[in-house]
Amino acid sequence: MTDRTFSRSTTARNTLLQYGALLLLAAGLAACGGSSSSHRGGNNDGPPTDDTAFTDTASWTFQLPGNGGQLCFDFDTNTQVDDCTGTGWDVRVRSGGRSATFWTNSGTTHAAGQGGAFAGPFDYSWSALQDWQSGLTDGDGTTIPANLYVADGTSGVFVGDNGIQAAAFEYGIGGGHQLFPNYRVFLITTDSTDASNESNESNGSTRVFAVQITGYYGGPSGTASGYPSLRWIERTDGASVQQETINASGGEWIHYDLVNQTVVDAPNASNWQIAFNRYNIKLNGGESGDGTVAGYLGKTPAGFYDSEGQPIASAFLNSSPAATLADLTAADMATPANAHAWVSDGTQSRLNAAYRGSHPAPLDFGWYTYYSQAADAQAVLGPDAAGHMLAANPENGGMIRSGTGDSYARLHVTNIQYADISDNSSAQTWTIEFDVQPAH
Structure with a gap:
């Protein structure tokens, strides 16, 4: 206890x-x-x-x-x-x-x-x-x-306490019926048994990604829902920024490999890290997969939430992926102090x-x-x-x-x-x- x-x-x-x-x-x-x-x-x-x-x-x-x-x-x-x-x-x-x-x-x-x-x-x-x-x-x-x-449902680093239970999106900003990304940076590790951050990297084979969700709309019209966009870097080797838009509009989980930058059709314990079903997101570990993938909230860009954690509408309405790119590589990124701080997917009732x-x-x-x-x-x-x-x-x-x-x-x-x-x-x-x- x-x-x-x-x-x-x-x-x-x-x-x-x-x-x-x-x-x-x-x-x-x-x-x-x-x-x-x-x-x-x-x-x-x-x-x-x-x-x-x-x-x-x-x-x-x-x-x-x-x-x-x-x-x-x-x-x-x-x-x-x-x-x-x-x-x-x-x-x-x-x-x-x-x-x-x-x-x-x-x-x-x-x-x-x-x-x-x-x-x-x-x-x-x-x-x-x-x-x-x-x-x-x-x-x-x-x-x-x-x-x-x-x-x-699923619990994990991408599950929030707002009305849509999403940590990466807010809904209804400005009175409409749209989803808005909050550009939070989530750290994703391939090995949740290893703290593996810049100050304490004990396993060179562990890969840690910094991931931002940057949008939700796309498709042929550019405005269809269920097309989450993400960008990421691999923090453990200083790789350049990668970007992808996933067609997760069909109601099925779409599994994605951040290492090889590709959608995975036959997911297993090692060939994917993150998956999308419309705005729901899960990781390959815990209750959601057979791997050892887990997440950690590294950074929330300044100005998106007030002191009580409520979204500030003007920030969501006026921001953009370009304006929040610096947060992806920020020097003040929070990192897990030990392996226990990584959040594996679980279930909640x-x-x-x-x-x-x-x-x-x-x-x-x-x-x-x-x-x-x-x-x-x-x-x-x-x-x-x-x-x-x-x-x-x-x-x-x-x-x-x-x-x-x-x-x-x-x-x-x-x-x-x-x-x-x-x-x-x-x-x-x-x-x-x-x-x-x-x-x-």
């Missing part, structure tokens, strides 16, 4: 408004020829019918598997599923050995379903979710479009919120609280409890869509039981309860 501090989330109502804004954004992207992104769900739009409601329940009690293990559950049939492929499961638990993360059957390398999450454990209390009429109607009777059930609190005090992970100190654990779990233990937070809830895309459930973790309360490494038995809106 690392030492971080986070503030409490905003109110549930603000969460709904935030996601409503994302829906408008997605509609705008579609109108301008863009994509609603692989990071979001988009099935079964529209309000529920009169006979849809939370009429069923399900309960999943399981022993947490060893580190790296996983289990899946189908809340429609109230059964644990041995095969976590296809659409026949709705929630996946991945074990970290002594803790767990939750995932929906949606949109990642490991899930082919139509699921998604509208709310994670910090967005709504379980009692508030009891007032919801259905998975598509909240406690105030407001219709929730199914687009707002967010598919699990709305069900896995960043924890709140500061070590060594208890850390709130939403579904459960982690107690590093024995005294804190004993106050909750009993006088024999050891340190480094978990306790369920049944007052927090979430809302998800099934892998088949036609049913919904609200869920909460109601119990985490240790086989031996004095041994934090003893077997854990978890219970998750569901209220289910079946398919109609």
Whole structure:
């Protein structure tokens, strides 16, 4: 458990408004020829019918598997599923050995379903979710479009926290429906086990590129969306600036080899570094590829964002690739201090919120609280409890869509039981309860 501090989330109502804004954004992207992104769900739009409601329940009690293990559950049939492929499961638990993360059957390398999450454990209390009429109607009777059930997606250096979850683009600058590059410089290494920067280059075979995304429009008309442009240098040998525009408009991933400056038709562990799917970008490592490629944010050009991290419209509207070329080779480029600073692609789910609190005090992970100190654990779990233990937070809830895309459930973790309360490494038995809106 690392030492971080986070503030409490905003109110549930603000969460709904935030996601409503994302829906408008997605509609705008579609109108301008863009994509609603692989990071979001988009099935079964529209309000529920009169006979849809939370009429069923399900309960999943399981022993947490060893580190790296996983289990899946189908809340429609109230059964644990041995095969976590296809659409026949709705929630996946991945074990970290002594803790767990939750995932929906949606949109990642490991899930082919139509699921998604509208709310994670910090967005709504379980009692508030009891007032919801259905998975598509909240406690105030407001219709929730199914687009707002967010598919699990990729995390990485090119994934941002703006509305389109892009670190290299901003959307809607000046009130329009266009994407604008922010000309950030991303360092990309071919070997994420090696720090390999100018002050600490330990492996001469490691290649490190500085890459800028410089545009999004092209094609025969020059204005079609889905044509990201990039330029790069190889920092480890001082090569000249290279440039390319990729046709990533077809909705498939286009893999690119920065070394040989070519599109790769049969990607493997070593023949590509970066790939594009419209404005989405991934690297050949971690969850996204079999290689050891990873990234690092080296530089954000001055003047594009204010002190609160909000985009400054005039900078985006008035800048150009030529005006930001010097940033590609800037002397003040940030570089990773060690190999651990490289960011490999992973996966993320709305069900896995960043924890709140500061070590060594208890850390709130939403579904459960982690107690590093024995005294804190004993106050909750009993006088024999050891340190480094978990306790369920049944007052927090979430809302998800099934892998088949036609049913919904609200869920909460109601119990985490240790086989031996004095041994934090003893077997854990978890219970998750569901209220289910079946398919109609």
